[in-house]
Amino acid sequence: MRHQMRAEFGAEGASGGVRLWHMVRGEDSVAMCGRELAADGPVREAVDWGRTPELCCHTCGAYFLREQPYLAAEHP
Ligand SMILES: [Zn+2]
Numbered sequence: 001m002r003h004q005m006r007a008e009f010g011a012e013g014a015s016g017g018v019r020l021w022h023m024v025r026g027e028d029s030v031a032m033c034g035r036e037l038a039a040d041g042p043v044r045e046a047v048d049w050g051r052t053p054e055l056c057c058h059t060c061g062a063y064f065l066r067e068q069p070y071l072a073a074e075h076p
Contacts, residue, residue, distance in 0.1 A: 002026055003064060005044040006037045008057075018042065021052055023060040033059035 003023050008031075010019040022031030023046065029039035035057075049064065050056055 003046040003068060005046060005048060005052075005056075006031065007042045007054075008035065008037055009041065014038075014041065018052075018054045020055050020057055021049070021060075022057045023049065023064045031057065031060055032063040033057055 003025055004027075005021045006024050006029065007018040008020040008022055010016045021044065022033060022035060022037060024031055024037070030036050044052070046064070046068075049061065
């Protein structure tokens, strides 16, 4: 199953920039940790997990690594 990263904004919304990156399954707008995210917010490829200047959600990271121990992008 494909995953992608979705942004969580802070209190200021999109203008305040990305507060935290979550991981979602497919085109989902609900993160793997259960948090609802803006469906029209920015997304990133799953391979960028841990490589962004912004923090990544620890709970999503744990789920993601369990579901996908080998990144699909490296082993298509
Ligand atoms: Zn999360």
